[in-house]
Amino acid sequence: MRPFTYLTNLSSGFRTNCADTDFAAILPEDLEAVLKAAAEISMGTEISDSDIAHIHSLCDQVIAITAYRTQLAEYLSNRMKAIAPNLTALVGELVGARLISHAGSLLSLAKHPASTVQILGAEKALFRALKTKHDTPKYGLIYHVCVHLVCFLFFT
Secondary structure, three states: OOHHHHHHHHOOHHHHHHOOOOOOOOOHHHHHHHHHHHHOOOOOOOOHHHHHHHHHHHHHHHHHHHHHHHHHHHHHHHHHHHHOHHHHHOHHHHHHHHHHHHHHHHHHHHHHHHHHHOOOHHHHHHHHHHHHHOOOOOOOHHHHHHHHHHHHHOOO
């Protein structure tokens, strides 16, 4: 069961209302029967009306934040496809935006040599390695690209 689906359908409230609530939209039929049976024999204490109000308020806030996050992800995707379509195709919207942000601008990112782009985001580890004469980091922000590239290569 997905938590977001559960939050949007949190309507039974009290344990005693569970038997009359239809969970078909969020649970398979066999699991729904198990849930209702467990609610009948549960020895837990009842939740007060004020606690239920707080729980519903929290659920509404989580749903609103999730919707806002989806809206931001869509905005970032649209902006990155418009501003840097090639970078977006290679590394994805999020990593591309992080690279541009870390470099300062798209033009600045384009002027960096490949070895610098490779370790963007790992400067702290790089200077620590140079100071202590240990191995330098192999990659920074582009470490998060692997999953995107594998999906891109297999599904296109």
